[in-house]
Amino acid sequence: MSYLQDLQANLKALPESEISDAMLYYEQYFYEGQLTDGQAVSEFGTPKNLARRLVADYYMDEARDVPEENQKSPLGLAKIIILALLASPILIPVAITVIALIFAIVVTFAALAFSLIVLLGSFGFAAVICVIGGILVLTQSVLGGLFYIAAGIAVIGGFILLWPLIMSMVKGLKHWVFVMIRWIGKKTVGRKGVQDDA
């Protein structure tokens, strides 16, 4: 297999368009430089090493360039950082620790958000039951029935008032997860220089 074929075979982790851009660049470079496969190895390292650097570099850029405003998807960011970690030359135990940390953060906050929603949801549900129960006992005890109906409606009112607050709390949580994951990503896969060891 030629150097370039070998390189291409090792770039599979990249998106299609990235592979074709990189291959075009290196094909032209090799042609202009009249590089033999042996010279290519001495200039660029083995195809496998070059491919690994290109893949790592791509995912590091992806992880670093996630814009500040784009806080919609902490999970998407976590995925990119995990890919970058796996592609980067970081020691495997370190990478596993960081991935576990990201996983723990995501799970913790998902559980928090979930319990908030369930808590509020059950209040709402209880309030509806209260109103229905109140209506049902109305024939037996007007005062008791009215009490349950009023209590249920009051809780529903509170529920409607609180809902946007809870939702913004969930959104806030999501934002913090995003910020934490991004911070971890910057500390682990972010780089200061583009120089490599070659």
Next chain:
Amino acid sequence: MTIQIPTALLDGSVLAILDSQDMYGYLLTKEIQKHVNVSESTMYPVLRRLQKNGDLITYDEAFEGRMRRYYQITPLGQKHLVEIKREWQDFSAGISEILGGAA
């Protein structure tokens, strides 16, 4: 000891060369290597990133029956070049005061 060129300065050097003339990857690499010691494999990621940031665009041109992908600086790239130049002048002036300048 060799001092490694920081990302910002390598970006600036690429932009400065392209500011005077459009170039294709191989020529650009050789041009940079005339002045500073960078490895061949450093250039592609730099070009890719600059292009992604909108500092460069590419176009293909036929040359002796083959295609060459040329890199061209954009107005945004020129703006960044001015900023990098200014920062570099401040920085190098400061270091020169401590270490002694070439002049």
